[in-house]
Amino acid sequence: MSLLWMYEVLDCLNFKCFKHPCSVEHTCPVCVFNRLLELNNVGFSNQTQSSWPLSSVIGSLFCCCSEPAFMVFYGLSPGKHMKLSSTAEEVATFFAKMLDHEYTTKEVFRKNFYKDWRKEMTSEEKSKITDLNKCDFSEMSEYFKAQSEARKAMTKEDKQKIKEENERILQEYGFCIMDNHKERIANFRIEPPGLFRGRGDHPKMGMLKRRIRPEDIIVNCSKDSKHPKPPPGTKWKEVRHDNKVTWLVSWTENIQGSIKYIMLNPSSRIKGEKDWQKYETARRLKKCVERIRAQYRDDWKSKEMRIRQRAVALYFIDKLALRAGNEKEEGETADTVGCCSLRVEHLTLHQEMDGQEYVVEFDFLGKDSIRYYNKVPVEKRVFKNLQLFMEDKEPEDDLFDRLNTSILNKHLQELMDGLTAKVFRTYNASITLQQQLNEITNSEDNVPAKILSYNRANRAVAILCNHQRAPPKTFEKSMQNLQTKIDAKKEQLADAKRELKSAKADAKVRRDEKSKKIEEQLMKLEVQATDREENKQIALGTSKLNYLDPRISIAWCKKFGIPIEKIYNKTQREKFAWAIDMAEKDFQF
DNA sequence: CCCGCAACTTAGAACAGTTCAG
DNA sequence: CTGAACTGTTCTAAGTTGCGGG
Numbered sequence: 041m042s043l044l045w046m047y048e049v050l051d052c053l054n055f056k057c058f059k060h061p062c063s064v065e066h067t068c069p070v071c072v073f074n075r076l077l078e079l080n081n082v083g084f085s086n087q088t089q090s091s092w093p094l095s096s097v098i099g100s101l102f103c104c105c106s107e108p109a110f111m112v113f114y115g116l117s118p119g120k121h122m123k124l125s126s127t128a129e130e131v132a133t134f135f136a137k138m139l140d141h142e143y144t145t146k147e148v149f150r151k152n153f154y155k156d157w158r159k160e161m162t163s164e165e166k167s168k169i170t171d172l173n174k175c176d177f178s179e180m181s182e183y184f185k186a187q188s189e190a191r192k193a194m195t196k197e198d199k200q201k202i203k204e205e206n207e208r209i210l211q212e213y214g215f216c217i218m219d220n221h222k223e224r225i226a227n228f229r230i231e232p233p234g235l236f237r238g239r240g241d242h243p244k245m246g247m248l249k250r251r252i253r254p255e256d257i258i259v260n261c262s263k264d265s266k267h268p269k270p271p272p273g274t275k276w277k278e279v280r281h282d283n284k285v286t287w288l289v290s291w292t293e294n295i296q297g298s299i300k301y302i303m304l305n306p307s308s309r310i311k312g313e314k315d316w317q318k319y320e321t322a323r324r325l326k327k328c329v330e331r332i333r334a335q336y337r338d339d340w341k342s343k344e345m346r347i348r349q350r351a352v353a354l355y356f357i358d359k360l361a362l363r364a365g366n367e368k369e370e371g372e373t374a375d376t377v378g379c380c381s382l383r384v385e386h387l388t389l390h391q392e393m394d395g396q397e398y399v400v401e402f403d404f405l406g407k408d409s410i411r412y413y414n415k416v417p418v419e420k421r422v423f424k425n426l427q428l429f430m431e432d433k434e435p436e437d438d439l440f441d442r443l444n445t446s447i448l449n450k451h452l453q454e455l456m457d458g459l460t461a462k463v464f465r466t467y468n469a470s471i472t473l474q475q476q477l478n479e480i481t482n483s484e485d486n487v488p489a490k491i492l493s494y495n496r497a498n499r500a501v502a503i504l505c506n507h508q509r510a511p512p513k514t515f516e517k518s519m520q521n522l523q524t525k526i527d528a529k530k531e532q533l534a535d536a537k538r539e540l541k542s543a544k545a546d547a548k549v550r551r552d553e554k555s556k557k558i559e560e561q562l563m564k565l566e567v568q569a570t571d572r573e574e575n576k577q578i579a580l581g582t583s584k585l586n587y588l589d590p591r592i593s594i595a596w597c598k599k600f601g602i603p604i605e606k607i608y609n610k611t612q613r614e615k616f617a618w619a620i621d622m623a624e625k626d627f628q629f
Numbered sequence: 630c631c632c633g634c635a636a637c638t639t640a641g642a643a644c645a646g647t648t649c650a651g
Numbered sequence: 652c653t654g655a656a657c658t659g660t661t662c663t664a665a666g667t668t669g670c671g672g673g
Binding site for chain 1: 630631634635636637638639640641642646
């Protein structure tokens with residue numbers, strides 16, 4: 041495979057210096073560049089920006105503010121303002137912008153923020169500002185609120201202008217050429233500085249995520265393409281030509297020291313092919329999954345502890361669609377686990393529970409600190425093994441002390457080429473959708489009812505994969521509204537029926553049509569209500585996007601005459617273009 | 630083996646845009 | 652026409668996997 045990128049494309053990093061009508065704020069590369077210039081002391085063409093007040097120039101944040109005047113109160117002399125240096129001011133604004141967020145009340149967040157904020161202060165500021173609790177960010181916060189209100193209140197024309205400008209930026213920076221095809225870039229904007237927002241109980245929440253400078257950036261493009269130039273007076277960290285990888289740009293982030301990438305959009309060929317491969321691997325697993333199941337059931341009896349542990353873990357991964365569960369460095373991230381990293385404290389064994397034998401109660405935090413809670417009846421042999429694994433251990437000890445993801449994946453590789461732990465999640469998700477659709481779709485149903493069936497099948501998968509969401513804040517109210525609508529519609533239908541009865545013969549047909557139409561509307565509303573109620577705490581998006589072979593859904597649409605747009609929106613259709621081309625109505629996963 | 634690094638997929642929150650009832 | 656509700660998009664954190672070097 042060759043990689044060929046055109047100049048214009050990567051030019052997303054080749055920021056230009058001109059006064060930018062900054063509605064896109066700091067995420068806009070142009071603004072970032074303005075800031076870079078300032079930071080690097082390159083000086084910018086004052087013909088374009090000289091009329092801006094100093095603080096508006098400092099920090100891409102303010103590049104369109106006309107009245108900056110940011111100050112932090114400090115409580116030692118109540119009511120007094122303090123003018124901050126530009127760097128300290130910018131970090132303060134990050135905090136101010138989050139003031140309404142729960143984060144800013146958390147001790148860890150405040151501690152980390154304060155520590156990093158101090159690093160940006162002058163020595164004078166350091167001596168004056170000694171306690172975060174005495175700093176009042178509300179004036180700053182009000183300023184940003186007012187800004188956002190002003191944005192909302194803009195005229196239609198102004199909003200249109202912004203839209204056009206965004207479109208222009210997308211056209212200019214959002215594409216590249218790979219293998220002679222113009223492809224959309226996914227995240228073409230450099231991540232702006234801000235305060236780190238970890239999920240769950242993250243020990244690093246509130247730390248300052250620093251601004252990315254040209255010196256941090258590695259550009260990856262083909263040798264013969266003109267690579268984008270760094271801003272004047274600066275250098276890229278590196279320009280390389282590695283066609284074994286798919287990323288266009290990378291940099292190292294300062295919170296965890298991990299690498300961030302700019303890559304192509306899911307609609308791109310390179311991502312689409314990979315996606316297809318993923319589902320093909322899962323379909324190969326389908327062919328040998330019974331053999332593998334027989335194998336691990338057999339291994340529950342193994343003489344060797346490590347093999348028993350491996351077999352029980354694999355059983356969980358298969359049956360419960362758990363993630364592999366890599367080890368994590370303690371204190372660096374939130375305390376979450378997957379299958380191999382389960383600890384004794386995450387399981388409770390019940391010899392008998394609710395009339396069922398050998399029940400395992402799982403309670404742990406998984407990816408993104410989403411709670412996994414499940415009570416599962418298991419086979420006697422699994423239960424006995426778990427008792428064995430938990431013997432003489434402390435709650436914080438590893439359940440599978442002879443196992444990790446590397447061992448497990450090596451074993452899986454021997455069972456099937458390309459098999460890893462995550463393939464089970466894909467396989468079980470897709471096969472569940474297929475089975476559910478086959479089972480519950482009624483060809484006599486109308487379109488909305490069929491879509492309800494589809495959503496129910498999708499929901500079964502989301503439940504399996506534990507894709508949860510907090511019930512929307514407005515849930516109860518919106519259900520009530522819907523019920524009101526349904527009642528009104530029922531009323532309307534009753535009226536229509538009465539009219540039908542009393543109507544003269546010549547009007548009967550017309551009246552009949554009318555009540556049929558109302559009936560249909562009522563039905564649609566009722567279906568909607570059911571769907572929404574069942575979906576209260578479940579997020580369908582993740583499984584739809586990442587776990588369900590799109591060919592299943594497309595074939596289903598074709599078979600039952602459902603327009604694909606009812607299942608996949610525009611973006612999703614772009615992502616699954618490969619499958620839309622491929623799937624016939626008789627496709628089965 | 631273990632560890633750290635690199636590259637890629639998967640994830641929910643936040644935000645923006647659209648729709649629809651009043 | 653307006654604002655609330657809903658839907659779609661963007662953002663970037665948090666996982667998995669594989670590799671190479673000691």
